[in-house]
Amino acid sequence: AQSVAQPEDQVNVAEGNPLTVKCTYSVSGNPYLFWYVQYPNRGLQFLLKYITGDNLVKGSYGFEAEFNKSQTSFHLKKPSALVSDSALYFCAVRDWSDSGGYQKVTFGIGTKLQVIP
Amino acid sequence: DTAVSQTPKYLVTQMGNDKSIKCEQNLGHDTMYWYKQDSKKFLKIMFSYNNKELIINETVPNRFSPKSPDKAHLNLHINSLELGDSAVYFCASSQDQGWEAYNEQFFGPGTRLTVL
Numbered sequence: 001a002q003s004v005a006q007p008e009d010q011v012n013v014a015e016g017n018p019l020t021v022k023c024t025y026s027v028s029g030n031p032y033l034f035w036y037v038q039y040p041n042r043g044l045q046f047l048l049k050y051i052t053g054d055n056l057v058k059g060s061y062g063f064e065a066e067f068n069k070s071q072t073s074f075h076l077k078k079p080s081a082l083v084s085d086s087a088l089y090f091c092a093v094r095d096w097s098d099s100g101g102y103q104k105v106t107f108g109i110g111t112k113l114q115v116i117p
Numbered sequence: 118d119t120a121v122s123q124t125p126k127y128l129v130t131q132m133g134n135d136k137s138i139k140c141e142q143n144l145g146h147d148t149m150y151w152y153k154q155d156s157k158k159f160l161k162i163m164f165s166y167n168n169k170e171l172i173i174n175e176t177v178p179n180r181f182s183p184k185s186p187d188k189a190h191l192n193l194h195i196n197s198l199e200l201g202d203s204a205v206y207f208c209a210s211s212q213d214q215g216w217e218a219y220n221e222q223f224f225g226p227g228t229r230l231t232v233l
Contacts, residue, residue: 032219034221036224038158041227042226042227043121043207043209043224043225043226043227044160044207044209044222044224045224046221046222046223049219049221051219088158090160094219102165102172102173104162104165104173104175105162105222106162107160107161109157109158109159110158110159110160
């Protein structure tokens with residue numbers, strides 16, 4: 001069974017400062033990891049994913065994430081936060097279901113990012 | 118040219134009623150999903166279809182019945198609505214290979230269901 005943890009309910013950062021949104025995972029096989037963003041009253045939008053290869057993954061809107069196998073983490077980062085980055089961020093992991101019959105993506109509980117002007 | 122669309126956007130109904138939510142994607146994807154997002158924003162998969170075949174059924178009550186008439190459409194019918202069904206329901210699609218799930222998902226705008 002897979003799990004994904006987002007330890008912070010909310011992250012506050014000043015505009016222009018670097019931001020980090022944390023995610024750790026636990027899977028039985030090779031991890032496929034994703035980050036999504038949800039703006040108020042909208043569906044989720046894909047930001048980036050790690051499947052294999054380079055540990056530093058670059059995505060949309062200047063976001064990047066670093067895959068760290070030893071720490072089982074996949075933290076989302078951005079060098080300079082914008083007020084418009086304020087949203088709900090979801091980390092997700094793909095793994096096999098408990099029955100082993102199919103693969104599915106499990107989402108974390110979400111982290112609210114508040115960028116303060 | 119919306120990629121994943123859902124109707125209706127809002128649905129307010131009485132307990133015990135039956136309602137349907139429709140979803141369509143024009144991305145040519147093979148796999149479609151239904152998710153439920155509760156008031157705490159927790160997102161949980163309900164169903165997944167690949168090429169009209171049910172792949173995932175995550176212990177959802179029998180009152181919920183998905184139907185996929187073709188691979189571009191996945192509808193959700195809910196019988197005997199209960200207060201606890203109030204949530205935002207998201208449809209999504211991805212280009213996945215049946216049992217594999219390594220591609221990103223594209224989400225619809227959501228349907229906010231309120232059961233009174």
